[in-house]
Amino acid sequence: MNHNLQYSVDFTGAIWYNGCLQINVYSVQMQMYVPNDRSAATSVALERIKAFVLSELSDVLFIDSQYQNEAEMFDALGVNVCTLPYEPHDQIIGIMLFCKLNAITEGQLIITQLDISSSLGDDVWYQQTTDDELGPFGQPGWWHSRGCQKHNLAAAIEDNVVKVAATGWNEYDLEWPEIPGQASTVVKPDFRKHETNNTR
Numbered sequence: 001m002n003h004n005l006q007y008s009v010d011f012t013g014a015i016w017y018n019g020c021l022q023i024n025v026y027s028v029q030m031q032m033y034v035p036n037d038r039s040a041a042t043s044v045a046l047e048r049i050k051a052f053v054l055s056e057l058s059d060v061l062f063i064d065s066q067y068q069n070e071a072e073m074f075d076a077l078g079v080n081v082c083t084l085p086y087e088p089h090d091q092i093i094g095i096m097l098f099c100k101l102n103a104i105t106e107g108q109l110i111i112t113q114l115d116i117s118s119s120l121g122d123d124v125w126y127q128q129t130t131d132d133e134l135g136p137f138g139q140p141g142w143w144h145s146r147g148c149q150k151h152n153l154a155a156a157i158e159d160n161v162v163k164v165a166a167t168g169w170n171e172y173d174l175e176w177p178e179i180p181g182q183a184s185t186v187v188k189p190d191f192r193k194h195e196t197n198n199t200r
Helices: 041-056 068-076 088-107
Strands: 003-017 018-032 060-064 079-085 110-118 128-129
Touching: 003 041, 003 068, 018 041, 018 088, 041 088, 060 110, 068 079, 079 088, 088 110, 088 128
Parallel strands: 003 060, 060 079
Antiparallel strands: 003 018, 018 110, 110 128
């Protein structure tokens, strides 16, 4: 059965604006549409939203990606950084959340409207719906990925280590449940050494 849901959440963060660090408190309200009757998948999708907002964005610092040096400095200091393609106004953060949360729910739960306000924004509400333009978020970026990514900072690369792309949802135990009657695909990698080497 298709049905509609509403979910509200508050979280604390900060913005880097005009060279200053400012603490902010955000309120977010979402209208959501459930397109199928897979209740287990719907539950996972909602838990992904909660995990991203309440854990991944916990005490986050929103910063315009043009300030790359500052973002890397804060990241090196252990600050939870989220890079944006524009200054971190409430409306920009709202559009980012609209895109990112729809990406991580992967069609199992569809956010049709997201409203955001903040203490620094004088509690003015900004609204984003499926019919609205995405502005700078119409371009490819981490905000369209289905994983937990929240910035475009380069990860440290260790020598002789193969980096495997992961969504991060396994750490939260929020992978999608198997669909009844659908066969699982098992991949068996072949790590044998190249056999063209000459033997002596």
